[in-house]
Amino acid sequence: MMENLPALIVIVPLMGAVLCPIICYFNRNIGKWLTTCAMTASLMMSIIQLKQIIKNGEIHYWFGNWKPPYGIEFALDSLNGVIVVLICIMGLISTIYSMPFFDGFSRFKTAGYYSILSLLVTGLLGMSSTGDVFNLYVFLEITSLSGYTLIAMGGDKGALSAFRYLLIGTIGASFYLLGVAFIYGETGTLNMADMAGLVGPVLGSGTTMVALVFFVVGFGIKMALFPLHGWQPAAYTNAHPGAAPVIAGIMGKVPAYAMLRFFYFVFNANKELVGDFMLVVGTMAAAGMIYGSVKALQQKDMRSMLAYSSIAQMGYIGIGIAMGDLYGLIGAVLHIIVHSFMKGGLFFCVGAIQYKYGVTRLGQLGQLQKKMPITAAVMVLCSLSMVGIPPLAGFFSKWDLAIGAATAGEYIYIAVLIVSSLLNAIYFFRLFEHIFMDPEPVREEIHPELKRELPWRMMIPISLCGVGVIVLGVCNVWFVNVLSSVIMGVTQ
Numbered sequence: 001m002m003e004n005l006p007a008l009i010v011i012v013p014l015m016g017a018v019l020c021p022i023i024c025y026f027n028r029n030i031g032k033w034l035t036t037c038a039m040t041a042s043l044m045m046s047i048i049q050l051k052q053i054i055k056n057g058e059i060h061y062w063f064g065n066w067k068p069p070y071g072i073e074f075a076l077d078s079l080n081g082v083i084v085v086l087i088c089i090m091g092l093i094s095t096i097y098s099m100p101f102f103d104g105f106s107r108f109k110t111a112g113y114y115s116i117l118s119l120l121v122t123g124l125l126g127m128s129s130t131g132d133v134f135n136l137y138v139f140l141e142i143t144s145l146s147g148y149t150l151i152a153m154g155g156d157k158g159a160l161s162a163f164r165y166l167l168i169g170t171i172g173a174s175f176y177l178l179g180v181a182f183i184y185g186e187t188g189t190l191n192m193a194d195m196a197g198l199v200g201p202v203l204g205s206g207t208t209m210v211a212l213v214f215f216v217v218g219f220g221i222k223m224a225l226f227p228l229h230g231w232q233p234a235a236y237t238n239a240h241p242g243a244a245p246v247i248a249g250i251m252g253k254v255p256a257y258a259m260l261r262f263f264y265f266v267f268n269a270n271k272e273l274v275g276d277f278m279l280v281v282g283t284m285a286a287a288g289m290i291y292g293s294v295k296a297l298q299q300k301d302m303r304s305m306l307a308y309s310s311i312a313q314m315g316y317i318g319i320g321i322a323m324g325d326l327y328g329l330i331g332a333v334l335h336i337i338v339h340s341f342m343k344g345g346l347f348f349c350v351g352a353i354q355y356k357y358g359v360t361r362l363g364q365l366g367q368l369q370k371k372m373p374i375t376a377a378v379m380v381l382c383s384l385s386m387v388g389i390p391p392l393a394g395f396f397s398k399w400d401l402a403i404g405a406a407t408a409g410e411y412i413y414i415a416v417l418i419v420s421s422l423l424n425a426i427y428f429f430r431l432f433e434h435i436f437m438d439p440e441p442v443r444e445e446i447h448p449e450l451k452r453e454l455p456w457r458m459m460i461p462i463s464l465c466g467v468g469v470i471v472l473g474v475c476n477v478w479f480v481n482v483l484s485s486v487i488m489g490v491t492q
Contacts, residue, residue: 259281375454
């Protein structure tokens with residue numbers, strides 16, 4: 001069984017997605033807990049897999065023992081091994097967190113939601129694990145279709161946002177697929193490792209250049225990199241509150257990881273050529289950091305503020321990828337990890353407020369600490385981490401990015417980092433002002449039976465995100481050591 005872990009980690013949530021509607025038909029509560037058990041099993045296997053990778057090195061899994069390029073391969077190292085664990089964590093806690101939202105709902109709606117959420121996790125796990133560029137497209141589409149549906153389940157506005165995402169996301173996927181077709185024509189293989197060995201002689205060709213342009217646009221749309229972000233603010237704002245944390249926390253980060261994997265593990269044979277494209281990515285990312293932060297300042301709804309903040313935060317990851325040195329890439333990967341907990345935690349908190357009071361506007365949240373002290377505390381922790389206050393996790397990813405920029409001589413990135421962080425501080429302290437200092441408004445609770453805080457199924461995910469931003473900060477050195485060996489191999 002241990003040798004089949006890479007496949008089982010992806011297959012188990014897929015089986016949960018298939019079985020959940022059947023079980024929910026008879027008992028919707030059992031269906032919800034079946035999904036939870038599948039997510040838990042996948043998480044445990046991913047942790048075991050990461051331990052094996054750290055101890056023994058890379059894992060290569062061939063389906064049916066067919067070796068590439070003839071068979072499908074899952075290729076895992078410490079980099080995507082950590083990403084897989086992260087996806088499983090966010091999938092599990094989102095599954096638990098969503099349960100109160102479906103108390104009293106029909107078994108059909110419950111089955112649909114949990115099945116689609118499991119498919120989303122399946123797609124993300126497959127994208128992170130695959131060593132095949134076409135299968136990355138397949139898993140990308142599974143992820144996208146699941147994301148469209150979960151956004152549409154947020155209501156009428158969610159359905160409109162999902163349709164917009166569908167149109168733009170289809171364009172992004174098409175660009176990626178065209179890029180795959182062009183590079184396949186040049187190398188004759190779809191396996192990433194084989195492609196890396198064959199792409200060197202053709203890197204200067206016009207076909208390869210076009211493929212690289214398509215990859216930048218395709219991944220840029222999927223990760224909502226400025227100015228290709230048009231679908232993102234409305235999608236994050238209007239998604240179902242149970243699914244918003246995993247959509248905002250991790251769905252946009254996996255395409256960022258895929259971009260990193262493509263440009264530095266597949267196309268690293270010519271750093272000068274890659275550098276030209278990364279300069280474009282860095283410019284887009286830096287502009288997005290300022291744009292997203294300024295737009296976040298203008299928002300009066302917490303979900304919209306966090307959505308525009310995500311554009312800025314994706315810029316942090318983008319400049320790390322663009323720098324291409326050891327600290328820059330470590331900072332990018334660390335920010336993928338820590339941002340999942342920071343932004344996921346904030347969306348968990350906002351969803352909890354929406355669940356209890358039915359409001360998310362800043363002027364309607366005064367004296368929140370009196371009614372929801374733990375939720376308010378986690379909001380503060382995650383917000384301070386977003387700003388970059390030590391010793392919280394967000395400080396260390398920004399610190400590595402700053403060191404990478406200084407090492408590479410890209411001082412403009414340091415300036416943008418500082419300006420963006422200052423803007424982050426302004427709009428998050430504005431948030432603190434409203435939720436702590438405003439007078440307590442007269443509002444009717446949607447769930448008056450909740451005298452204090454929330455159901456335990458919501459409090460566990462919220463609390464874990466708060467603990468996560470502390471632990472990731474304190475254990476930062478360990479994470480850097482785990483990631484550095486793989487990243488060092490492509491930066492030397």
